[in-house]
Amino acid sequence: MARELxxxxxxxxxxxxxxxxxxxxxxxxxxDVISRIRARRLAIDExxxxxxARILRWAGEEVKDFHAKDLLVRRFYRVNFxxxxxxxxxxxxxxxxxxxxxxxxxxxTEEIAERIETSAKRWTDVLKRAGGRVVGYIAKKVAGADDDxxxxxxxxxxxxxxxxxxxxxAALRFSMDDYxxxxxxxxxxxxDRKLDDLDRKMDEWRTREVRHRxxxxxxxxxxxxxxxxxxxxxxxxxx
Amino acid sequence: xxxxLAGRHPxxxxxxxxxxxxxxxxxxxxxxxxxxxxxxxxxxxxxxxxRHWGYARKYLVIQxxxxxxRDVGWELTQIAFWLAVLATLIWAHRFVS
Numbered sequence: 001m002a003r004e005l006x007x008x009x010x011x012x013x014x015x016x017x018x019x020x021x022x023x024x025x026x027x028x029x030x031x032d033v034i035s036r037i038r039a040r041r042l043a044i045d046e047x048x049x050x051x052x053a054r055i056l057r058w059a060g061e062e063v064k065d066f067h068a069k070d071l072l073v074r075r076f077y078r079v080n081f082x083x084x085x086x087x088x089x090x091x092x093x094x095x096x097x098x099x100x101x102x103x104x105x106x107x108x109t110e111e112i113a114e115r116i117e118t119s120a121k122r123w124t125d126v127l128k129r130a131g132g133r134v135v136g137y138i139a140k141k142v143a144g145a146d147d148d149x150x151x152x153x154x155x156x157x158x159x160x161x162x163x164x165x166x167x168x169x170a171a172l173r174f175s176m177d178d179y180x181x182x183x184x185x186x187x188x189x190x191x192d193r194k195l196d197d198l199d200r201k202m203d204e205w206r207t208r209e210v211r212h213r214x215x216x217x218x219x220x221x222x223x224x225x226x227x228x229x230x231x232x233x234x235x236x237x238x239x
Numbered sequence: 240x241x242x243x244l245a246g247r248h249p250x251x252x253x254x255x256x257x258x259x260x261x262x263x264x265x266x267x268x269x270x271x272x273x274x275x276x277x278x279x280x281x282x283x284x285x286x287x288x289x290r291h292w293g294y295a296r297k298y299l300v301i302q303x304x305x306x307x308x309r310d311v312g313w314e315l316t317q318i319a320f321w322l323a324v325l326a327t328l329i330w331a332h333r334f335v336s
């Protein structure tokens with residue numbers, strides 16, 4: 001797994017990090033990102049598919065039996081945890097662990113919930129700021145106001161453009177990932193069904209074949225018995 | 240006193256005994272050759288070193304282990320019954336000799 005990560009390009013590494021719910025800072029080195037991804041994957045490995053499914057169902061998302069754990073993980077990191085009402089203490093601890101929220105075994109559940117919600121607000125604030133800039137930019141274009149009066153500085157316009165591009169790119173990538181993952185899961189489920197069907201047919205064929213062989217043995221023994229009976233009768237007659 | 244092919248004195252040559260002995264020899268050889276040929280066929284089919292042949296061998300073993308007694312119980316019971324009858328008949332031969 002580590003070798004695979006090291007072979008990835010910067011863009012791919014950033015994509016993996018985004019899938020695992022954290023943004024990569026501009027000044028962050030590759031090795032730091034890789035170690036963060038590894039740590040996050042270790043935390044994910046400790047959580048079962050059923051636990052992810054349970055949390056996603058709590059968030060009101062539909063989870064089907066054929067959805068793979070990878071897909072559930074990606075969807076989990078897109079869930080907003082600003083409100084955690086209804087989550088069981090066990091699930092709260094899982095969410096905290098998976099978002100690297102600091103807590104220990106003695107931390108009360110309420111405290112953990114508060115920390116998760118605070119962290120979630122911090123993540124969404126970043127998005128809000130980016131979204132605010134986007135909305136401002138669009139409002140300006142729609143209102144057709146004088147560019148000289150309210151035009152943002154050039155740098156800010158660039159940042160807004162970059163945010164838009166990044167947002168669209170991320171949205172597109174997420175939907176494509178979801179679509180492909182769902183299709184792959186469907187194909188996998190279909191292959192599994194086919195394999196089960198083949199296995200069942202093999203079972204039937206094997207039982208039929210064994211029964212056929214045993215029947216041949218039985219007829220051979222019956223023929224031998226017939227010969228033995230003839231032999232006895234012959235001996236009686238010949239005596 | 241020398242004995243013949245049918246296990247009897249040449250003077251008392253008995254066609255039935257000869258036929259019975261011949262049947263045992265011919266059918267025995269036929270069974271051995273058929274079984275060996277079938278085993279060699281399976282060996283040729285499954286002896287490959289590649290991974291998929293390994294999977295095929297394991298799958299075959301699992302298939303054989305999964306044969307349930309319930310599926311072939313009736314046939315086995317009949318075979319046991321006919322074997323018992325055969326053993327009794329062979330044992331009964333000594334009383335009519």
